[in-house]
Amino acid sequence: MSAEVGVGGAGRDARDPLAGYRDRFVGAESSLVYFDGNSLGRPLKVTGPRLARFVDEEWGGRLIRGWDERWFDLPRTIGDDLGRVVLGAGPGQTAVGDSTTVLLYKLMRAAVAARPGRTEIAIDRDNFPTDRYVAAGIADECGLTLRWIDVDRAAGVTPDLLAAAVGEQTALVVLSHVAYRSAWLADVPELTRIAHDAGALVLWDECHSAGSVPVALDDAGVDLAVGCTYKYLNGGPGSPAYCYVARRHLDTLTQPIQGWMGAVDPFLMGPTYAPAEGIRRFLSGTPPIVGMLAVQDMLDLVEEVGMPAVRAKSVELTSYAVEVAESLLGDHGGVLASPRDPAQRGGHVTLDHPLMREVTAALWQQDVIPDYRDPGGLRIGLSPLSTSFAEVERGLEMVRATLDGLST
């Protein structure tokens, strides 16, 4: 980045080979500064017309026949697309459906049942609340103990911290690939190896990485993963989540919510439940077809661009945000709460300042939309294909002006 120090946002956009993709998103022309693509990505312009066409032609035209023709397999075909394009997962291991929370529940229950006699679920203190809440609930109901993995403020979950928390008592380790607040990027292969050395299974939450940071679930030997599709995968508010179960576990792991869509023959409707072979056994009820369509549009785009290029742009964006933030806010008491090294950072940057709650509220009134996370964190999510460098610059100038206004 050093060669570009001093080049402004507009200059960087002019040199950015991916700059043109921004026009594919709704709102590209707007002056709004959007720093929350890591909470809800912008829609693609093709998505609205696609949904309308789906309603009138596919739902309205094919009606119930649509299930036989396409929808029944869609959780797995989109799952395979996700695996190929963003997750580094071979076919047959990924399925779309339910919310992240429900999938966390299913996979954690499956995991602890596969490690009978072990008494602990290990999870890091900085993990997303839902992950912690689900783990705590399962620990309660299964008579297990929740073991907290400490987090180093300056290094995230390190191998040493994980190694200190796991042992022969550990059934399952639950970690996030990118920490939702700080953006610390975990070393997935190394931490997975440490969990495996202790004989535990490991579940990775990819909510804040998939679509901005390359994921390599198969290569890293991951057992289980979940993630959402409405952040960097632009599926829309509440679009369904996905789960990954490594092929070697598909014959043995089972989940507790036994519904007809996970049964070996859903239309036999027989007296007893037997789980399907393969990843379909992790489905339960009727899959949310309308809700998963938009994800396909974004997967098509990410495949066109390629995850390495997406990640390179993401690194440029977050590095520029760090550079501008330090230049504009350094003398205002703003503190970088995310890793400085881009190799250790996901797709967002968090800036701490005691006034950030008030700053966020004031910025929203001026069409600058970051996120706020307690305590005192302004979270700047930079969606690689829809955020411009000029947007980063303008937004951070507004942060400084707002801090100036609040401090006087």
Next chain:
Amino acid sequence: MSAEVGVGGAGRDARDPLAGYRDRFVGAESSLVYFDGNSLGRPLKVTGPRLARFVDEEWGGRLIRGWDERWFDLPRTIGDDLGRVVLGAGPGQTAVGDSTTVLLYKLMRAAVAARPGRTEIAIDRDNFPTDRYVAAGIADECGLTLRWIDVDRAAGVTPDLLAAAVGEQTALVVLSHVAYRSAWLADVPELTRIAHDAGALVLWDECHSAGSVPVALDDAGVDLAVGCTYKYLNGGPGSPAYCYVARRHLDTLTQPIQGWMGAVDPFLMGPTYAPAEGIRRFLSGTPPIVGMLAVQDMLDLVEEVGMPAVRAKSVELTSYAVEVAESLLGDHGGVLASPRDPAQRGGHVTLDHPLMREVTAALWQQDVIPDYRDPGGLRIGLSPLSTSFAEVERGLEMVRATLDGLST
């Protein structure tokens, strides 16, 4: 109906005060005979444009602000609309989210935890497979026994059959308001009273009734209910389900999938989970907003028409189907597998014949779309506002012609 014997489908459509509503649905002009609105209702013509507008204006325009402005409350505002328009439920007791299967799991787990020491879940043999599978899974994991309630082929689940199956050992009774295969309509107040007399809670599945048969959850003293929105509520393939928890239970019942959207303060993101007050505690993950929008369109229409008029049309349609079927198929060995008395029948009619599997396959090739359910059942679902009497007549004539062709 007797005054109308001999009047054909077209004549009945001419007299039908609700006939004009058919034009509000996609495909009204098509010659296709659709007998599967009880599996997947047709879309309304307003729904496609509404979804496209949502993507471009609300999701794309409001972005993350949409959660504060409308979406966060949407599971409960649509839930209240459902309660008012179709479920007979006062506000604050109904929420939309997850699949029927996942909501069955949450509510059954909540119920058995509220009846400690009781050892059985009672469920009828004709209940939908997912209901039976979820109950069996929960019985297994909670160390309970599944107690089968017998079903009278000529009377459904009678008070006597339920009374014989429940007692001081019963934690929960799970029943369907309308049986998915036979269309038997249960006596909800009476069966609920019998379950309560045994000290059990009762969970009603309203999947095959809501939107075609009036439901009166509050008046009947029901404890818990679930239902889907893609059948008579026209929410689209895999649209989310809803749950109802009676107000008197909202402070005490808790469910096992502890996610951030069910937490008392979802944005505090604190270290431990505490359930929200009210029906929100039955939510878990981020609610499926895109998937629930179409339901609003149908609820608006049902409210405009009124459930009593919808039910009256439904009774006329099913009665006409029974009349035509007996006239056309009586000498072909077709047997009515649904109640003859419309007061005991939901919104569909099932006709049994050993060849119905082959008949269904042949009919689909000719754009006549019924459903098939083992063994030998041709299921004719008559969506009250989108099915015409002429469609019923034409479809049943095709059933007869197809049986003729297969028998020669």
